[in-house]
Amino acid sequence: MPLDRERIVAAAIALADEGGLEAVSLRKVAARLNAGPMRLYGYISTKQELFDLMVDEVHAEILPVEQPGDWREALRILAHRTRQAALRHVWLADLLGGRPTLGPNGMAVTEAKLAALDGFADIDTVLRAVETVSSYLTGAIRREIANVRAERVTGLSKREWQRASGPHLTRMLATGRFPALTKAVHDGTDVDAETSFATGLDWVLDAVAAKLTRPSA
Numbered sequence: 001m002p003l004d005r006e007r008i009v010a011a012a013i014a015l016a017d018e019g020g021l022e023a024v025s026l027r028k029v030a031a032r033l034n035a036g037p038m039r040l041y042g043y044i045s046t047k048q049e050l051f052d053l054m055v056d057e058v059h060a061e062i063l064p065v066e067q068p069g070d071w072r073e074a075l076r077i078l079a080h081r082t083r084q085a086a087l088r089h090v091w092l093a094d095l096l097g098g099r100p101t102l103g104p105n106g107m108a109v110t111e112a113k114l115a116a117l118d119g120f121a122d123i124d125t126v127l128r129a130v131e132t133v134s135s136y137l138t139g140a141i142r143r144e145i146a147n148v149r150a151e152r153v154t155g156l157s158k159r160e161w162q163r164a165s166g167p168h169l170t171r172m173l174a175t176g177r178f179p180a181l182t183k184a185v186h187d188g189t190d191v192d193a194e195t196s197f198a199t200g201l202d203w204v205l206d207a208v209a210a211k212l213t214r215p216s217a
Contacts, residue, residue: 003035005043009053016054016091026050055095056103061085063108067115071212072205074116078109079137079201086141093145097138120212129208136204144193 011032015023026047030037044050062081068074086092100110113133117126151157156164173182191199 009057021091056105059105059109071116093142
């Protein structure tokens with residue numbers, strides 16, 4: 001079967017899904033496709049270019065079929081779809097943030113974010129709002145993925161890790177040096193990752209809404 005960029009990117013994503021970004025190289029992708037490595041250079045020149053194409057391909061999974069009319073719902077849907085894509089493709093967390101994604105799918109996602117807020121405030125306020133939501137997404141997703149990876153590496157679920165760490169934590173809290181942390185541990189409600197993500201996102205969107213609300217004349 002002849003090579004093309006789509007097949008190369010699909011093979012690279014499959015490798016990354018199985019073994020992370022460290023499992024991706026032009027040589028390994030070529031082997032996956034039963035092709036000589038030099039053949040790939042006719043389509044992709046560097047590993048960074050391959051990573052950019054992989055990220056853009058996953059962004060196609062983020063963009064919803066229809067754009068809601070309500071700005072808050074539009075941003076909420078994009079945020080949850082980004083999290084879901086990152087959970088399907090754990091390596092994506094390592095490539096979120098930084099310079100903008102300039103592939104067609106990445107630009108379409110950015111367009112959807114900006115379009116959701118278009119007309120609600122001046123362009124600089126819209127840009128800061130989109131940046132703020134994106135920063136929350138990046139941080140929350142990376143934190144969740146770090147926990148996913150820790151579970152895979154240690155073989156311990158969150159509950160199992162908590163039980164194993166319990167005696168040490170109890171001893172440390174008993175010193176009295178961490179009163180606020182002690183209160184959080186004993187009185188705080190433990191929620192799952194999705195609930196934590198959704199709650200934090202709503203708070204960020206509340207902050208955005210406050211900036212979009214213009215004082216009456």
